Amino acid sequence: MAEQTQAKKYSKPLPHLDEENRPWWEALQRHELYIQKCRNCGDIRYYPRALCTNCMSSDTQWIKCSGRGKVYTFTTTYQNQAPGFRESLPYIMAYVELDEGLKMLTNLVDCTPEQAKIGMPVEVVYEDVTPTVTLAKFRPAR
Amino acid sequence: MSLSRKTAVAGVFEHPTRFAPDKSLFQIMAESVRGALDDAGLTIKDVNGVCTTGIGMSGMGIIGFCDYLNLTPNFVDSTSIGGSSFVAHTAHAAAAIHAGLCDVCIVVYGSTAASSRFAIGTGGGGGGGGGDPCDQYEIPFGPTTVGSYAMIAQRHMHDYGTTSEQLAEIAVTMRLHASMNPVAKYRDPITVEDVLASRIISSPLHLLDCCIISDGGGALVITSAERARDLKKKPVYILGTGETVRHAARGQRDFLEIAAAQSGRLAFERAGVAHKDIDMAMIYDSFTITVLSTLENLGFCKRGEGGAFVSGGRLRFDGEFPINTDGGGLSSNHPGMRGIFLVIEATKQLRGECGPRQVEDCKIALAHGTGGTLGTRHSGATLILSNQ
Numbered sequence: 001m002a003e004q005t006q007a008k009k010y011s012k013p014l015p016h017l018d019e020e021n022r023p024w025w026e027a028l029q030r031h032e033l034y035i036q037k038c039r040n041c042g043d044i045r046y047y048p049r050a051l052c053t054n055c056m057s058s059d060t061q062w063i064k065c066s067g068r069g070k071v072y073t074f075t076t077t078y079q080n081q082a083p084g085f086r087e088s089l090p091y092i093m094a095y096v097e098l099d100e101g102l103k104m105l106t107n108l109v110d111c112t113p114e115q116a117k118i119g120m121p122v123e124v125v126y127e128d129v130t131p132t133v134t135l136a137k138f139r140p141a142r
Numbered sequence: 143m144s145l146s147r148k149t150a151v152a153g154v155f156e157h158p159t160r161f162a163p164d165k166s167l168f169q170i171m172a173e174s175v176r177g178a179l180d181d182a183g184l185t186i187k188d189v190n191g192v193c194t195t196g197i198g199m200s201g202m203g204i205i206g207f208c209d210y211l212n213l214t215p216n217f218v219d220s221t222s223i224g225g226s227s228f229v230a231h232t233a234h235a236a237a238a239i240h241a242g243l244c245d246v247c248i249v250v251y252g253s254t255a256a257s258s259r260f261a262i263g264t265g266g267g268g269g270g271g272g273g274d275p276c277d278q279y280e281i282p283f284g285p286t287t288v289g290s291y292a293m294i295a296q297r298h299m300h301d302y303g304t305t306s307e308q309l310a311e312i313a314v315t316m317r318l319h320a321s322m323n324p325v326a327k328y329r330d331p332i333t334v335e336d337v338l339a340s341r342i343i344s345s346p347l348h349l350l351d352c353c354i355i356s357d358g359g360g361a362l363v364i365t366s367a368e369r370a371r372d373l374k375k376k377p378v379y380i381l382g383t384g385e386t387v388r389h390a391a392r393g394q395r396d397f398l399e400i401a402a403a404q405s406g407r408l409a410f411e412r413a414g415v416a417h418k419d420i421d422m423a424m425i426y427d428s429f430t431i432t433v434l435s436t437l438e439n440l441g442f443c444k445r446g447e448g449g450a451f452v453s454g455g456r457l458r459f460d461g462e463f464p465i466n467t468d469g470g471g472l473s474s475n476h477p478g479m480r481g482i483f484l485v486i487e488a489t490k491q492l493r494g495e496c497g498p499r500q501v502e503d504c505k506i507a508l509a510h511g512t513g514g515t516l517g518t519r520h521s522g523a524t525l526i527l528s529n530q
Contacts, residue, residue, distance in 0.1 A: 015278035035393070046393035047279040053392050073300070073397065073517075075292035076345040077284060081261045085284040093283050095293065095397070095517075102393030105518070107283045113345065118300040135282050 010129050012084030017132065023062070024048045028134040031126040033065040035102055046102040067124035068141065069098040076113040092116055096138050110139040146413060149236040150370035150377035151527065152246075153182025153363035154486040156468075160327045160356040160475055163257035167198045168210040170252035170359035175211065178361035183374030184246060191217035191238060191247025191364075193231035197260070197478040198253050207250070217244035223387065223521035224513020225426060227251075228362075228481035230523040233383030235364040245365060249485075252359030253477035260478065263288040263352055263428075264343065276390070280518060288352055288429065290515035292344040295431035297397055299346060302446035306346055308453055309430040310337035313350050313472050315457045316427060320469025322459070322499040327356050328473045351430040353471035353480070360482040362489075378489045378527050381506070382413025385523040387514075401522025402439035402510055409524035410441075415506060417442055420526075422491050422501040423463070424484035424509040427470040432512055433457075437465075440510060440524070459499045467491060467499045481511035485525060492529040505530055 017025050024047075027034050035046045040057035051058045074094035080086055092108040094116070108116055109125060121141035128134045155177025157170055165173075171194065179185060192215045194204050204220040217238045221230050228251055235247035264286050272281045298304045314334055320326035332350060340349035370377035384405035389395070410416070423442075427433045434448035442463065443451035456462045466472075468487040471480045488507040490496050506528045514520035 012284070013272060013281040015282055016273070017278075018275075021275070021278060044393070047276060047390075049275070073293040073297035075289045075296055075347075076342070077286060077289050078341070078345075079264045079288075079343045080284055080286050081264055082284065082286075091284055093285060093289050093293070103390070103395065104393060105280050105283055105285065118297065129282075133282075137283075 013082065014130065014133055020050055021048060025133065028126065028136055031134070033067055033124055033136050034062045035065060035098070035100055037061045037063050044100065044102060046104055063100065066099050069096040069122055069138070071108070071116065071118050071120045071122055072097040072103050073118055074108060074116050076116065094138070096122055107137045108139065109137045115140065144412065145236055145240055145383070146381045147379045148240045148367055149364060150367045150379045151232070151362055151485065151489045152365045152370040152373050152377060153178040153184065153375065154489045155181055155361050156325070156483060156486045157252070157359040158325045159358060160325070161256055162254060162357040165254070167196070167252050167254055168207055170254070170357070171207060171250050172211055174252060174359040174361035175248050175250050178248065178363045181375060182363040184363060186211065188246045189213060189248050190215050191235060191244030193219040193235055193247060193249045194251060195220045195222040195227050196251055196253060197255065215244065217247060225428065225479040226481045226511025226513035226521050226523040227479065229484060229509055229511035229525050230385045232362060232364060232380070232485055232525055233385060233523065236380045236383065239364060239366055245369070247364045248361055249364060249482065250359070250361040251479060251482040253479065254357045255478040256355050256357045260355070276519070285518065286344060287515050288347060289344040290517035291429040291431050292347045293517040294397060294435060295346050298431065298435065298448070301398065302449065304434070304449035306338055307334055308449035309351055309434065310334040312427070312430040312433045312452050312457065313337050316466055316470040316472040319459055319467050319499055320473035322497070323469045323474055326469040326474035327354055347429055347431065353428050353476040354473065356475040356477050358475045358477035360486050362482065362485055376493055376529060378492045378529055380525065381415060381528050382409040382411070382526040383524065384408025384412065385521065387519065387521045389519040397517065398435070398445065400435055400439045400516060401512070401520055402436045402524065405522040405524040406440035406510065409526050413526040415526060419506050420508045421504045422467065422488070422507050423465045424488045424507065425465050426480060426484060426510060426512040427466055427472050428512065430472070432516060433465070435516065436510055436512060459501055464501045467496060467501060479513070481513070481523070484509040484511055488527050492527060
């Protein structure tokens, strides 16, 4: 019942979890952020996938991230017809370059549009949006 | 095996409609095909190749469209890489004809985006359907098509000091061109101040930095150079083509390098022409930043110099480097996808059919389509055409 109520309240699109991506999403539920590293050639990658794009090896290591990074680019969105977002305008979408070297799409939170700057140090915050989905968002580093 | 000058655009037609609640999708497409065949002096019986895709049809819609026109072609291509698809189709049709797979190939697009009230740039999902594995890491954060392009603009401004005024001049120039195009949707002149005063849709892009939403359609007839020489209109030869995609690159992307860098290089190499040979260009203008970024990546100016390059009236029909003389997607029409109109206007310019907006002494033209979302995943397709 609690699950139903929460699912109803959260109206933004949710990711589809499958066997390939589940470990990554489960880690987020524990409030841990991971990238992948190929054990064969050392190439790092995000988003997570079953094999290395450099050497095609399936031998994958999960690397726990510090949760720190810098804003690579961003946009403050004032118009989006999609359910969930049209009620929460404006919001900031950004690519954050993690200290580990990879860029990931996310939202900046606890940050006004005027505050947002490219190069700004940020840190991860975990938003538990449903019982099975936690999102990694970022706020100005404290 | 060079394709240069082996095939030609023999017929083109841009559907004049910008709002067609009274027409079906296939009707707009079929009327466009009829127009392009009339233009070429050919009939539906000559057609044995079909290329199409669209936002309004299903994934297998090409079969349904062949059903509508009772066609049983020897070659079909429904490559679907966003708005650039029809530039890529033109290349594929040329290759197919040269390889003997078909003789007369139509490339066609139609859409009722406006009358169906389709929120193209701001509907969420960021252009994709949201169902691919990569989408799962994006859809929770509210991606939109305009937002994806806006993030490229933001980074460009940060790295190179590009200004909103410079981007605005692109929109102002497109509107000037639209004012000379009787079928353009928006024809009243605008100023840089108007663009800057329009509301922000996704920072730093304003409403007038964004393409319009219209209905519309268009078609091309592609055939061998030899056959085209016996047809009604002067042939416009296909000199070189290129296509590719750019994406997140496993989290390691350089965001200011876009698909045009590769597709453009391929097209120039294959055409055997240089940048200085290009008399006019049709550059997909989904947003003002699309134009600036594409011009840099095609190599018309260096990376970071796009802001200065698009300034001072250079892009006007009577300027140093005319682009989008029809008014582009920013002012003439943007029925969801726009690639077909790039090839249509380039062809008309090379035939000297553009009246008040005609580029003087136009011999070689370039068309570049960008499809998808520039800041997440997109495609680029380049075509170089000549009347000689």
